[in-house]
Amino acid sequence: NAGVIQTPRHKVTGKGQEATLWCEPISGHSAVFWYRQTIxxxxxxxxxFRNQAPIDDSGMPKERFSAQMPNQSHSTLKIQSTQPxxxxxxxCxxxxxxxxxxxxxxxxxxxxRLTVL
Amino acid sequence: SQWGEENLQALSIQEGEDVTMNCSYKTYTTVVHWYRQDSGRGPALIILIRSNEREKRSGRLRATLDTSSQSSSLSITAAQCEDTAVYFCATGGTNTGKLTFGDGTVLTVKP
Known part of the structure; x- marks a missing residue:
């Protein structure tokens, strides 16, 4: 079992660009979470998400951030028009x-690790 | 915030010493989780204590939970250099799937 896999490990974007982050959960797990960590x-x-359905997005910034789970093997977090x-x-x-x-x-x-220049 | 006024704290000790980290929470919970995070990695659960347990032990780790004061502690006995990490406590509300994490304690164990 490789554990939860996230790609890429590092991403650098310019201000205003889009960033898509990928997550592959542990096989058989029914819930997938996204967290953000800063100092x-x-x-x-x-x-x-639970069984691929969105359950609680209360922590998501209302604009520019979106998350999807199109199948049980991966989830994506998309940030549009990234800001520093x-x-x-x-x-994940x-x-x-x-x-x-x-x-x-x-x-x-x-x-x-997302860095927005 | 669910948590008390603690910000990210830092502790530095010598190898072989004992150390205790504390956290308090505001929202009712039946379980407190303790996670450790090594540099460049995600947090990993190290011990979990439920409201019907005042104390829980796992190897050199000891967790306590006082629901009356809404506080929990994590102690490490005879700390080793490999215990150097950031330690977080976390709680989940009843019937919610998400965990809310405290600010964490940066523990450095020096040889």
Whole structure:
């Protein structure tokens, strides 16, 4: 089991360009989460899917950010018109099931470091 | 924020010493998770304590949970250099899938 795979590991974009981040969850896991990590804000929840359906996107900036999970083997986070303040490490995590939710273990990937110049 | 007023904290200790990290939370929870994050990696769960457990041990790790004060602690006994990492506590609300993470503690263990 390779764990959660995130690609690319590093991405540099110019201000105003689009960035797409990819996540492959652990096979068989039913929930996929996206978090953003910065020194100032720490680990911030963005959104999550359960059985490919969007469940909670309360952490997503309303403009420019979107996430999809077209099949059970991958999810994408897209940022349109990137801004310098979007620079962060974007972490994807998966979880095996959604019963007893508050006790679920999240398995994180190593993240994508996005730098917006 | 769900958490108390703590910002990212830093602790530096010598190898072999014991260390305790604390966190407090504002929202009711039945479980507190403790994760560690190594440089360049995502966080990984190291211990989880439930509201019916006042204390939980795993190897050199010990977690406590006080629901009355809404606080939790993580202790490491006889710390080793490989314990150097950032440690986060996290809680999930009842019936929600997401975890909310605290600001974390940067632990450095020096040889």
């Amino acid at each position: 100032v804000q720490g680990l911030e929840f963005l959104t999550y 303040q979007d620079s962060a490490v974007y972490l 995590a998966s979880s095996p099931r959604t019963g007893g939710l508050s006790a679920e273990t999240l398995y994180f990937g190593s993240g994508t």
